[in-house]
Amino acid sequence: MASGEIIYPGKIGVPYEWSVGEYGSRFFYELKEKRKIWATRCSRCKKVFIPPRKSCPDCFVHIGEWLEVGPGGNLITFTIVRYSAQTHIISAPFAMGIIQLDGSDTGLVHLIGGVDIEEIRSGMRVRPVFKEERKGNLLDIIYFTPLERTS
Ligand SMILES: [Zn+2]
Numbered sequence: 001m002a003s004g005e006i007i008y009p010g011k012i013g014v015p016y017e018w019s020v021g022e023y024g025s026r027f028f029y030e031l032k033e034k035r036k037i038w039a040t041r042c043s044r045c046k047k048v049f050i051p052p053r054k055s056c057p058d059c060f061v062h063i064g065e066w067l068e069v070g071p072g073g074n075l076i077t078f079t080i081v082r083y084s085a086q087t088h089i090i091s092a093p094f095a096m097g098i099i100q101l102d103g104s105d106t107g108l109v110h111l112i113g114g115v116d117i118e119e120i121r122s123g124m125r126v127r128p129v130f131k132e133e134r135k136g137n138l139l140d141i142i143y144f145t146p147l148e149r150t151s
Pocket of ligand 1: 046060
């Protein structure tokens, strides 16, 4: 770097669009139109993937079987975000968790809400709360909320 070099910070906004693909489209369609959460199951190892996968990362085979999972699930783990950032979809503090939906073998990352964040515990039973007006993305689920109070 040359001595005295002047550097100005800048930002550019670039509009773009991308396809979520065949499996992503079916997954988001079911969320939007039916409030259902669908997964795929490997024909060889029987592992159920959510979000749905088109191929098994363990068996390297194509996956063609679909099944509905949840809506209930177990909160495997979570974290509480206590700072705000421009990239966050809601203001801090809020909780993010990994939910293993009933019938699935993998975890889905989502917000945990409708509960005092200090009451959230790993192992809690949770269910999705859907938006009334859905757009066909993962935020059609507002958050996962405990099925019952813990205290
Ligand atoms: Zn497999």
